[in-house]
Amino acid sequence: MTINEIAQLAGVSRATVSRYLNDGYVSEEKKKRIAKVIAQTGYVPSQQARTLRTGKTRFVGVVIPKINSESVGREVAGITSVLGASDYRTLLANTDNDETAEVAYLNAFREQGQVDGIILIGTVITDEHRRLFEELSVPVAVTGQRVEGVSCVYFDDYNAMYDLTLCCAAGREHPAYIGVFERDYAAGHLRTQAFLDAAHQLGCADPVVERGLFDMGSGATLTDKIMSERPETDALVCATDEIAAGACKRLSQLGLRVPEDVHVTGLGDSSLARVVTPQLTTVHYYYRTSGVEAARMLVEAMEQGNAAVRETKMGYKLVLRESTAADA
């Protein structure tokens, strides 16, 4: 089925069929005839040919750091729902936390004109990223990190972690923090800073900070380190639920009770937070909504030329569960 056959069957020129499919500047009578033929034949225009002619692909590239991460999954769900509704298809590019791959994908999308827009689920934003954003000929939106001059939707990491620390460390003497590398500004830098500020606010003289990766293994290892170097530690604030899960597991292996001996908190409110024993006090992040927001921004930018850059900071909600004392 091509537009030519439809034109012939409907007794009009293919230009008229094309108009029917696009602006719709066609007489009522021909409209009807064309509509009927299309219905009968089940004709679907070739997107390839359309792209070749218009330069628009109706694809959006979504660069993700990790497949099979709950937060990423929720964001992607939000993104595809908006994109699908606007008739864009999603091209998922998984970097597996490889910064080089991330830049490579961004470049590939740019060079080959394969997408009308790009969404990056951000972790570490380098100068290379910033340069790329400038050079990109299609609109971009970033989630999870604030990027100057680029449309983005991010979380209130500082205040979320500040509140969490107050709640976890209140009434405790020796809080410690298990975080991640500083290069991740949102999850590394801001959350650590918030912990330190809150600990200071609570009057803690010498709060401990350790850093590792985003996984349970890291949580377990650093819990070992902290508890052997500072056995007096009585509150463990963790940058993510995964890390907190690893910490809880190790604490129990060390014969320490949570929350009686040590308070523990995570962040993210993943399903993991409800599975582990004890259930984790955490912060709920609106991941799905943040995906929806980013996709909306992008669609707007793709359809209207005037790329008004917008930054959205998402709220959060403290979720108190068993891993901290109820009196917090």
Next chain:
Amino acid sequence: MTINEIAQLAGVSRATVSRYLNDGYVSEEKKKRIAKVIAQTGYVPSQQARTLRTGKTRFVGVVIPKINSESVGREVAGITSVLGASDYRTLLANTDNDETAEVAYLNAFREQGQVDGIILIGTVITDEHRRLFEELSVPVAVTGQRVEGVSCVYFDDYNAMYDLTLCCAAGREHPAYIGVFERDYAAGHLRTQAFLDAAHQLGCADPVVERGLFDMGSGATLTDKIMSERPETDALVCATDEIAAGACKRLSQLGLRVPEDVHVTGLGDSSLARVVTPQLTTVHYYYRTSGVEAARMLVEAMEQGNAAVRETKMGYKLVLRESTAADA
């Protein structure tokens, strides 16, 4: 940059440049000239134009039941690694366990000629699916379910669950099973049947079977039901790790100890299995490898016309952990 500009710069016709890019039936001298120009300009051929001309898209549609599932994530990782290496790009379509959406995506891929091949991560395979497979003009591969006449790679669900049940219920009097709906042949029908056969083999007179969904909530609810109707139950075999995690949680809330009072097993060896307390005895499935296998089959089918259908059954490995007695 178009092929015309390259041709002009290299002083050859665009047909020659095209040949250079494809068969390579070009004199050494011109090859050199063309290579140089391409290197200098960074020219990348337009995939759209190529597709329009050849009918090949170099896209593969991958239909998944759920984003953010560990098993799916692992399979997709395997798939994209193979596909990427063969220069195919992956188009992920997420159905969110909606059978209608699944058929719709399959149809869309078929109608619009947007992909050169399709991989389906299978759950429920209906007659509608089978019909579609027949009508598809591009090769397909299915993972997770055996489908007659279609290339597929699936797991040895029956034997895996049989072994697991022997291990979980050995020396116990009253094993029960928490499974999922029969319509999922692999995870529903086969695993349930294997449990029943193994229970029978162990001499259990009246093994209990309950069915729900794939999540922790289902595990918790059905554990409630089983323990109130059959408080003598001393082994809980679950169709997945998620279900088993929900079961463990509820058992502990009911004041029952695992494994002392009740043995519990899951299946899949997800990271969840190591997080919950106690850690779950389970079966390891080679999800990533199964994705790799399916992608290889598909690539072969796409590149060689002779679509020799192949079925691969993957092995498995019993993983003993804390949730069953060590003497099993």
Next chain:
DNA sequence: CTGAAAGCGCTTACAG
């Protein structure tokens, strides 16, 4: 080994 030519399926000024 190479180039001129046709054509993949569409859209869009242009002239009417």
Next chain:
DNA sequence: CTGAAAGCGCTTACAG
């Protein structure tokens, strides 16, 4: 409101 014509960037018989 409508059609003839050009062209998006490529590939592939065909004739040489």
